[in-house]
Amino acid sequence: MLTQEKHAPELTKEEKTISGGEALILGLLQEGVDTIFGYPGGAIMPIYDSLYDYREALNHVLVRHEQGGIHAGQGYARASGKVGVVFATSGPGATNLITGLADAMIDSTPLVCITGQVFAHLLGTDAFQEADVISISAPVTKWNYQVTDANEIPAALAKAFYIAKSGRPGPVVLDITKNAQLQQFNFTGHTPCSHIRSYRPTPIVRREYIEEAAALINQAKKPFVLWGQGVMLGSAEQEFKAFIEKSGIPAAWTIMGAGALPSDHELNVGMLGMHGNYGPNVLTNECDVLIAIGMRFDDRVTGRLDKYAKQAQVVHLDIDPSEIDKNVKATVPVWGDCKETLPLLTQLVDAKKHEEWLQKFKDYTAQEVEQVIQDELFPTSGEMTMGEVMQQLNELTNGDAIIVSDVGQNQMVACRYAKLNHTRSNITSGGLGTMGFALPAAIGAKFGAPDRTVVAFAGDGGIQMTIQELGTIMQSNVDVKIIIVNNQFLGMVRQWQQLFHERRYSFVDITSPDYIKVAEGYGIAGRKISERENLRGALQEMLAHKGSYLLEVMVTKENNVFPMVPQGCSVSEIRLK
Amino acid sequence: MSNQNHIDRQEFNITVYTEHHVGLLNRIATIFSRRKMNIESLNTSPSEIEGIHRFNIVINETEEVIRKLTRQIEKQVEVLKVYYHTNEDVIWQEMALYKVPTDVIAEKALVERLLRENGARAVVIRKDYTVFETTGHREETDNLIKVLQPYGLIEFVRSARIAIIKGSEGFNRKLREFEVAEPSDEVKENEYLNTGESIFTM
Ligand SMILES: Cc1ncc(C[n+]2csc(CCOP(=O)(O)OP(=O)(O)O)c2C)c(N)n1
Ligand SMILES: [Mg+2]
Numbered sequence: 001m002l003t004q005e006k007h008a009p010e011l012t013k014e015e016k017t018i019s020g021g022e023a024l025i026l027g028l029l030q031e032g033v034d035t036i037f038g039y040p041g042g043a044i045m046p047i048y049d050s051l052y053d054y055r056e057a058l059n060h061v062l063v064r065h066e067q068g069g070i071h072a073g074q075g076y077a078r079a080s081g082k083v084g085v086v087f088a089t090s091g092p093g094a095t096n097l098i099t100g101l102a103d104a105m106i107d108s109t110p111l112v113c114i115t116g117q118v119f120a121h122l123l124g125t126d127a128f129q130e131a132d133v134i135s136i137s138a139p140v141t142k143w144n145y146q147v148t149d150a151n152e153i154p155a156a157l158a159k160a161f162y163i164a165k166s167g168r169p170g171p172v173v174l175d176i177t178k179n180a181q182l183q184q185f186n187f188t189g190h191t192p193c194s195h196i197r198s199y200r201p202t203p204i205v206r207r208e209y210i211e212e213a214a215a216l217i218n219q220a221k222k223p224f225v226l227w228g229q230g231v232m233l234g235s236a237e238q239e240f241k242a243f244i245e246k247s248g249i250p251a252a253w254t255i256m257g258a259g260a261l262p263s264d265h266e267l268n269v270g271m272l273g274m275h276g277n278y279g280p281n282v283l284t285n286e287c288d289v290l291i292a293i294g295m296r297f298d299d300r301v302t303g304r305l306d307k308y309a310k311q312a313q314v315v316h317l318d319i320d321p322s323e324i325d326k327n328v329k330a331t332v333p334v335w336g337d338c339k340e341t342l343p344l345l346t347q348l349v350d351a352k353k354h355e356e357w358l359q360k361f362k363d364y365t366a367q368e369v370e371q372v373i374q375d376e377l378f379p380t381s382g383e384m385t386m387g388e389v390m391q392q393l394n395e396l397t398n399g400d401a402i403i404v405s406d407v408g409q410n411q412m413v414a415c416r417y418a419k420l421n422h423t424r425s426n427i428t429s430g431g432l433g434t435m436g437f438a439l440p441a442a443i444g445a446k447f448g449a450p451d452r453t454v455v456a457f458a459g460d461g462g463i464q465m466t467i468q469e470l471g472t473i474m475q476s477n478v479d480v481k482i483i484i485v486n487n488q489f490l491g492m493v494r495q496w497q498q499l500f501h502e503r504r505y506s507f508v509d510i511t512s513p514d515y516i517k518v519a520e521g522y523g524i525a526g527r528k529i530s531e532r533e534n535l536r537g538a539l540q541e542m543l544a545h546k547g548s549y550l551l552e553v554m555v556t557k558e559n560n561v562f563p564m565v566p567q568g569c570s571v572s573e574i575r576l577k
Numbered sequence: 578m579s580n581q582n583h584i585d586r587q588e589f590n591i592t593v594y595t596e597h598h599v600g601l602l603n604r605i606a607t608i609f610s611r612r613k614m615n616i617e618s619l620n621t622s623p624s625e626i627e628g629i630h631r632f633n634i635v636i637n638e639t640e641e642v643i644r645k646l647t648r649q650i651e652k653q654v655e656v657l658k659v660y661y662h663t664n665e666d667v668i669w670q671e672m673a674l675y676k677v678p679t680d681v682i683a684e685k686a687l688v689e690r691l692l693r694e695n696g697a698r699a700v701v702i703r704k705d706y707t708v709f710e711t712t713g714h715r716e717e718t719d720n721l722i723k724v725l726q727p728y729g730l731i732e733f734v735r736s737a738r739i740a741i742i743k744g745s746e747g748f749n750r751k752l753r754e755f756e757v758a759e760p761s762d763e764v765k766e767n768e769y770l771n772t773g774e775s776i777f778t779m
Contacts, residue, residue: 134599134600135600135603138600138603138604138607139604139607139611142654143654144600145600146599146600163654196654197596197657198595198596198654198655198656198657199654199655320652321648321651321652322645322648322649322651322652325644325645326645326648
């Protein structure tokens with residue numbers, strides 16, 4: 001059902017007979033696409049054939065694996081705020097996208113993935129490289145659609161872009177049968193979609209709830225803001241800052257929200273969740289009004305739910321009505337795009353400072369610095385830590401780089417300690433925790449933000465999951481700095497085995513290849529260091545290098561990430577050691 | 578989600594108005610299956626409005642869970658509206674067919690009486706078998722199985738539940754607005770929010 005057909009284009013465009021494949025490419029250009037991450041194959045060949053004619057206008061990045069392609073699309077989307085576009089062939093090409101779709105779905109990343117499909121007359125016959133992509137991808141897409149006739153392509157593509165980027169963004173799959181790609185049809189132009197009758201991307205803002213929220217906030221003695229990626233997805237960083245600064249409320253972030261307010265902002269009190277900062281976790285259970293903005297109370301953030309902020313009244317701002325009351329019951333639900341709701345709220349809240357309350361956060365920070373952070377960031381003896389690598393990097397980039405982290409201890413260290421001056425600078429797999437995300441996502445991020453320094457920060461386990469994407473770097477000459485913090489362990493799993501399974505280290509010691517030789521094989525400069533005295537120089541060399549650079553840092557093997565809210569515990573039971 | 582207090586569970590009738598879209602049934606079904614929840618009954622049919630499809634789903638759950646589920650369903654792009662109601666708020670029916678050997682019916686006057694008492698109606702009468710039909714609530718259609726079992730019940734089948742919402746004028750008006758491809762700014766998404774607990778709308 002493509003309701004788009006009902007909207008006649010305003011201008012009568014010149015009609016011409018072209019192939020479905022060409023219509024798709026023209027549509028992508030109309031949608032403002034400049035970069036595609038993809039991998040060809042039999043069932044998508046007609047589209048690639050059309051792409052050949054437009055290869056100057058559309059930059060196609062040939063990846064080494066479709067999972068790399070989709071993570072690159074995600075990195076591109078998150079760095080640029082635009083829709084990431086990915087091409088894959090039918091069958092194995094399409095199924096290789098599934099991890100990335102699940103990741104993009106849970107992290108609300110706008111993607112349009114085009115998959116080739118077998119000829120329509122072969123559907124359901126177990127044809128060569130046929131997979132039921134619509135069914136397989138349904139639970140991990142915001143929307144998907146199979147096109148079997150070229151006449152459907154313009155409207156389906158327009159709808160795909162509209163759905164991917166509007167409301168709460170998400171990934172979309174368009175599965176196009178080969179006959180539709182080949183079919184010559186009467187192309188009347190591509191008209192972007194702006195309305196689907198069954199789809200309400202943004203709920204209508206209700207003034208009375210804004211007023212109730214403001215009243216709650218104005219009488220609060222210990223208000224506390226939690227923000228998530230929604231602030232960035234709504235491009236509401238300025239509106240958010242204005243709200244925080246007027247209300248004077250301390251604000252903490254989820255890892256998906258990091259960077260929407262600069263790290264060193266006075267009211268930024270740190271990270272929430274399992275490995276978040278001490279104060280924000282403890283004081284969640286002490287605040288009187290909790291204001292959640294564009295975040296979804298993930299279990300890694302809330303810890304044990306029945307002991308989470310029970311004393312607080314909750315104001316929840318979200319664009320997705322299904323998030324309200326899903327995990328934490330809202331006293332006042334503020335449905336809507338926070339770009340719209342925050343300024344309304346800011347108007348109604350009193351200008352205040354909460355000095356005593358803010359001081360409490362600072363006191364907890366001081367304890368955390370003394371017991372955890374100092375040794376992690378500024379060790380003077382022993383082997384190197386991941387934290388000091390990040391600290392030195394912060395000093396050298398001054399917090400202006402985009403940090404793309406992988407998953408594990410390296411991710412927690414990166415999110416905790418990266419200095420972020422700018423929005424869209426912390427790219428990580430938050431909801432799904434996908435190892436192997438960093439390298440391809442960093443490639444995509446560089447294409448999405450070519451003027452910025454992009455640093456991938458990965459562990460020795462995760463880097464090996466998608467290391468083939470060094471080939472993409474080699475071929476597309478993209479400038480990505482890669483830091484591997486090598487602890488010779490699947491560190492985060494080892495940490496849990498140490499803490500909760502009596503040190504029974506079951507299959508967590510992992511060997512690595514000679515990464516420098518591997519990089520060299522791909523024509524990428526690299527260096528391995530094991531001594532503290534070489535760290536700063538090596539980082540400087542990496543940053544100064546023209547082109548990609550791989551730096552392997554040997555770090556201490558059995559370090560643990562603290563603080564930690566153990567699973568099943570309340571956020572206020574956070575442990576410092 | 579389903580580990581809630583069993584005592585608070587009851588049957589809810591979820592009514593979903595949708596576009597007629599391939600794959601939507603799968604998307605709606607997985608909303609339940611991923612939470613390891615059973616669908617008691619599911620029916621799809623046209624609705625009172627041309628081009629708009631209607632699902633009737635019956636779920637045994639607590640109201641809190643049902644409210645969350647309806648929001649997840651309504652989130653699907655092709656879903657126009659979702660409402661949920663208790664059995665008291667709807668008029669509902671299920672239909673059942675029973676196939677029995679004709680000779681038994683012909684010979685035993687008692688069977689004929691039992692059938693009549695249970696409101697059964699013969700749909701097909703052949704020399705070898707007869708098919709009866711009843712329409713009603715679950716207990717009624719269930720009851721006739723027990724009655725016919727001793728007399729050689731050959732086959733039984735029951736349809737999914739269909740339900741009409743008692744207080745549906747507002748919904749109907751709302752849905753007709755969706756027919757208009759371009760909604761005006763006056764389409765107030767929340768106008769029914771305060772008219773009753775059981776009505777969910779964005
Ligand atoms: C694809 C995938 N498989 C498995 C896991 C489970 N897992 C989470 S962290 C982790 C260890 C990561 O090791 P490494 O990449 O070396 O990072 P470190 O924790 O040592 O920094 C594993 C195996 C995962 N998150 N993703
Ligand atoms: Mg490791």
